Amino acid sequence: MIVGLETMSDCISIVCPSCGADHGDDGWEVLQENEVHQMKCEVCRAEFFVSIFECERCVADNVISSLSEHEVKNRTCRACGHRPETEGEDYEEPCL
Numbered sequence: 001m002i003v004g005l006e007t008m009s010d011c012i013s014i015v016c017p018s019c020g021a022d023h024g025d026d027g028w029e030v031l032q033e034n035e036v037h038q039m040k041c042e043v044c045r046a047e048f049f050v051s052i053f054e055c056e057r058c059v060a061d062n063v064i065s066s067l068s069e070h071e072v073k074n075r076t077c078r079a080c081g082h083r084p085e086t087e088g089e090d091y092e093e094p095c096l
Contacts, residue, residue: 014039017065018046036072039065051075057082 012031014023021043031037037050049072050065060079066072076083 012052012063014050014063014065016041016044016046017048017067019044036069038069055080055082056084 015021016023018041021041023039023042031050031052033052033054035051038047039050040047046067048065048067049069050063051072052061052063053075054061055077058077058080060077062075062078064072064075074083
């Protein structure tokens with residue numbers, strides 16, 4: 001299950017998919033876009049994965065976090081629902 005999918009405004013908010021703790025804007029703008037980053041929650045100590053990406057269709061900025069690296073790679077734009085297919089990777093339709 002994907003948790004913490006947010007559209008960014010002026011700051012990046014990363015939400016722990018395990019406990020829901022909001023990690024606010026803690027210098028996340030230095031994270032590379034379109035890459036999966038492994039993180040550890042400061043509250044519950046759970047390890048999770050995060051991806052920050054700009055939608056190819058509507059140009060909205062998105063942050064997605066999940067306990068599964070695979071779910072973070074299959075990103076969907078929160079604003080328009082666009083799901084890009086990435087060359088060389090198997091894309092799986094998320095279960096709704």
